Amino acid sequence: MIQKKDLAIYVHIPFCIRKCYYCDFASFVAPRQTQALYMQSLQEELKSYTPLGNHYIVRSIYFGGGTPSVLEPIYLMRVLLDIRDHFLVAKDVEITVECNPGTLSESKLQEYKALGINRLSIGLQSANDAELKLLGRIHTWSVFRSNYALARRLGFNNINIDLMQSLPHQTVEGWMDTLQKVTELSPEHISAYSLTIEPGTPFYNTYGSPEGQKELPSEEEDREMYHRTRDFLHTRGYERYEISNYAKEGYESRHNITYWVGGDYLGLGLNAASYMDGRRFTNPKDLQEYRDTARGAYARCKAAEPLTEKARMEEFMFLGLRMMQGVSEMEFRNRFRKTIADVYGDIPTKLMAEGLLKREKGRLKLTERGIDVSNGVMAEFIL
Ligand code: SF4
Numbered sequence: 001m002i003q004k005k006d007l008a009i010y011v012h013i014p015f016c017i018r019k020c021y022y023c024d025f026a027s028f029v030a031p032r033q034t035q036a037l038y039m040q041s042l043q044e045e046l047k048s049y050t051p052l053g054n055h056y057i058v059r060s061i062y063f064g065g066g067t068p069s070v071l072e073p074i075y076l077m078r079v080l081l082d083i084r085d086h087f088l089v090a091k092d093v094e095i096t097v098e099c100n101p102g103t104l105s106e107s108k109l110q111e112y113k114a115l116g117i118n119r120l121s122i123g124l125q126s127a128n129d130a131e132l133k134l135l136g137r138i139h140t141w142s143v144f145r146s147n148y149a150l151a152r153r154l155g156f157n158n159i160n161i162d163l164m165q166s167l168p169h170q171t172v173e174g175w176m177d178t179l180q181k182v183t184e185l186s187p188e189h190i191s192a193y194s195l196t197i198e199p200g201t202p203f204y205n206t207y208g209s210p211e212g213q214k215e216l217p218s219e220e221e222d223r224e225m226y227h228r229t230r231d232f233l234h235t236r237g238y239e240r241y242e243i244s245n246y247a248k249e250g251y252e253s254r255h256n257i258t259y260w261v262g263g264d265y266l267g268l269g270l271n272a273a274s275y276m277d278g279r280r281f282t283n284p285k286d287l288q289e290y291r292d293t294a295r296g297a298y299a300r301c302k303a304a305e306p307l308t309e310k311a312r313m314e315e316f317m318f319l320g321l322r323m324m325q326g327v328s329e330m331e332f333r334n335r336f337r338k339t340i341a342d343v344y345g346d347i348p349t350k351l352m353a354e355g356l357l358k359r360e361k362g363r364l365k366l367t368e369r370g371i372d373v374s375n376g377v378m379a380e381f382i383l
Helices: 032-048 050-054 073-086 106-114 129-135 141-153 172-184 202-207 219-235 254-260 287-303 309-322 329-336 340-344 347-353 368-372 374-379
Strands: 005-013 056-065 088-099 119-125 159-165 189-194 239-242 245-247 265-268 273-276 279-282 357-360 363-366
Touching: 005 254, 032 073, 032 265, 032 287, 050 056, 050 073, 050 287, 056 073, 056 254, 073 088, 073 106, 088 254, 106 141, 119 129, 119 141, 141 159, 159 172, 159 219, 172 189, 172 219, 189 219, 219 239, 219 245, 219 368, 239 254, 254 309, 279 287, 309 329, 309 340, 309 363, 309 374, 329 340, 340 347, 347 357, 363 368, 368 374
Parallel strands: 005 056, 005 265, 056 088, 088 119, 119 159, 159 189
Antiparallel strands: 189 245, 239 245, 265 273, 273 279, 357 363
């Protein structure tokens, strides 16, 4: 019997009610007809992967976006049924749907429950209505509160809340107010990222120039928000398990951990990335091109060049160091038949001497100072 490998499946739903001013994700507003055609292509793409069914067992399914909760649940149902048709799915599979406040209703959430969806990830970003408006979000704090209460009442007991710090004009105290309000609701998981100003967005036009940047919190304020988040959430029972992710014990995101530990994942839909059997490939970003090529997805996957050993080593280090547990020196040796020192020479020792990296029980981890300058530390592991 073939030993099945674990697989995480990501399903990209690119539709949103309105485009937020800071967003550069593959997401847009589309009429129902476009949504229906897209979902048809997604099912065709999924079907093309039938030959992989014998090789994998699906441990997590993640509907991300975009705003998957704008879709009628029947579309999610079809995808889930197809996944079960083509793959073996673990009994305790984690199924997450990203939802935005203002797109949920009692009937929709009931249908999610009936489909076996057992985790919601709600994009709140801020508990401050003025900040939400500035971001171009469609919801208010009060809309979020009622959606959240509804989800709880209907029995969803594994909820992530996405937050964003370092917003224009935001103060450290303003950010802490958001955290205070959110933790009062006691979600199982909190993600907290800093806003980044991406080229091509309305925010870039406003805040991308040296003049505009003055309206954003300084680097020192951003770091202070980060440190206070870590300390505050710790006192509320959340452990930081990845640079920007916090969970109550046992509620870490199984799906996201797959990315960070270099596990296999299949990305379906517009611009979705996959990593399987050492091959990385990304679907087209153009909607028409995606639709035209969806049926041939598996053939493209097989034709993709495997990552070089160098690239796999780099990824092992970059992604692994994002996790608080760090990277295992023994696992590196088992995977690559070389030690970290064979490959990176005295770089880890130098970073340890600088107080940016530490070694604990056979694992290399970022220190608190290393986290503050993590981009620079990761750059040291480029080969
Ligand atoms: S809801 Fe999310 S994906 Fe949609 S536009 Fe806003 S930030 Fe982008």
